[in-house]
Amino acid sequence: MAPPGLKVTVKRWSAVASWTWTADDDVCGICHMALDGCAPGAAGPGDDSPVVWGKCAHNFHLLCISTWLQSKTSCPICRRNWEFAPSAPPPSATLAEDG
Ligand SMILES: [Zn+2]
Ligand SMILES: [Zn+2]
Structure with missing residues (x-):
């Protein structure tokens, strides 16, 4: 009897519990400019270019x-x-x- 064909199912997984934020990488994930620098379109760094955090810990x-x-x-x-x-x-x- 021939062995049944192996069927490998790759489950999609999400790394919800992993911590990928690194303190050494203080750049905006969108514009890749320094978070304490000036965002594109901002009048200037600091109060004119505030930084916000998400509950996922990305800023x-x-x-x-x-x-x-x-x-x-x-x-x-x-x-x-x-x-x-x-x-x-x-x-x-x-x-x-x-969840
Ligand atoms: Zn930015
Ligand atoms: Zn995030």
Whole structure:
């Protein structure tokens, strides 16, 4: 009897629990400019180019994510549903699997 053909099913997986943010890479994930620098279209760095955090722990210039959210609802980096976080998460934060 011939062995049944092997069928390999690659399950799609999402790395929701992994922590990919690196503190050494303080650039905006959208425009790739420094987060403490000036976003494209901003009058200048600092108060004129505020940085916002998402609950997924990715951060972007407010101008950049605002433009992005005009056509998308997900984080540009991790594709999680974008939600603004009230403040930057602590460096040791771990993401809870909330489904
Ligand atoms: Zn930016
Ligand atoms: Zn993200």
